[in-house]
Amino acid sequence: MSTRNHGEDVPVRRIDRILAFMSLGLLVLAIGCFLAIIIGTATGMQHDDFARGLWPAVGTTVYIAPIVAFVLLATVLIMTFVRRARANGGR
Template sequence: MTIQTAQSFSRIERILAFMVAGVVGLSILAFLGIIFGTMAGAGTNDGFSSGIWPVIFTLPYYGLPAGFLAIVALMVLTGVRRSREARQSRR
């Protein structure tokens, strides 16, 4: 049986992971806000074009692609780290 060692995550990996969770979570909350705002009647008489609504509408447009790019970057960094660790453990 092999002995498992604790994996060390770099600071950049942790920052990217929390960034993904925050940006995607905020975008999902914006989706829910739009749904509940529509149900409450905030969109009648062009109500979505004033106040905080334009920000809530544009947040998922930019937040979800940014979250996707952060996930890709996190996967690349994790793959590089794991390949380095595997290469060092073979020596």
């Protein structure tokens, strides 16, 4: 049996919430950009049309945003594990 009370959990810090919501926001942005590319292709846009305007940024976002979101989520998890280990080590 554990002697630890469930009411004594480590509180969630503001930076953890910010990083978690940034990660979620980047994933939603990447999915939106992916859907925009699918819709653009389905409406008959040619390959040359995707090389102009905002489309290069949309295409780059699809590749970069999920990686950054994963790194942010991993950072939140590592920070949480370290903080809990320090809190449990002091008891």
